[in-house]
Amino acid sequence: MRTSVQNRKTGETDISVSLSLDGGDSRISTGVGFFDHMLNSFAVHGGFGLAVSAAGDLNVDCHHTVEDTGIVLGKAFAEAIGDRSGIARFGSFFAPMDESLAFVSVDISGRPFLVFHADFAQERVGEYDTCMTEEFFRALAFQAGFTLHARVEYGTNAHHQTEALFKAAAHAIRAAVTLRNGGALSTKGSL
Numbered sequence: 001m002r003t004s005v006q007n008r009k010t011g012e013t014d015i016s017v018s019l020s021l022d023g024g025d026s027r028i029s030t031g032v033g034f035f036d037h038m039l040n041s042f043a044v045h046g047g048f049g050l051a052v053s054a055a056g057d058l059n060v061d062c063h064h065t066v067e068d069t070g071i072v073l074g075k076a077f078a079e080a081i082g083d084r085s086g087i088a089r090f091g092s093f094f095a096p097m098d099e100s101l102a103f104v105s106v107d108i109s110g111r112p113f114l115v116f117h118a119d120f121a122q123e124r125v126g127e128y129d130t131c132m133t134e135e136f137f138r139a140l141a142f143q144a145g146f147t148l149h150a151r152v153e154y155g156t157n158a159h160h161q162t163e164a165l166f167k168a169a170a171h172a173i174r175a176a177v178t179l180r181n182g183g184a185l186s187t188k189g190s191l
């Protein structure tokens, strides 16, 4: 099984993540309701087993909790994927949600990069600051070694825009981690 358990504790957050690339339950608790909703969508649509337990300084705001969860989840993906041999490597997906449309393309390259374009219609969804979505995906991409491009094409409801992005990311990453026959998909012979 391609799994990883990661724990990270700082003065700002205390986070545990358990990830299985090949399915399992979703159990999410971060103290930020909308973020829980997004991580649960990500797990379900990606077909990932995912347990996230995060205790952060929400008395400040959701920033550290969301960003640090991205860091720990990224470390979990890096370990669960391993040497990147035998996977499809690339994945791209458009996800609509009502009036919103989001696109994510990923290359599990070992070269961390984020391109992020989104103009969220509202600054907050519940206790969640929509500006944190970029921080989450940057932390995830850099720790996991993903080249990740994410774009909200349009939309007028930040809940829909954000949820479409998490679903698109889930499907894109699902496609990219899918096992294929053969070694590393690279002209270099390894990734």
Ligand SMILES: [Mn+2]
Binding pocket: 037, 159, 163
């Ligand atoms: Mn929703």
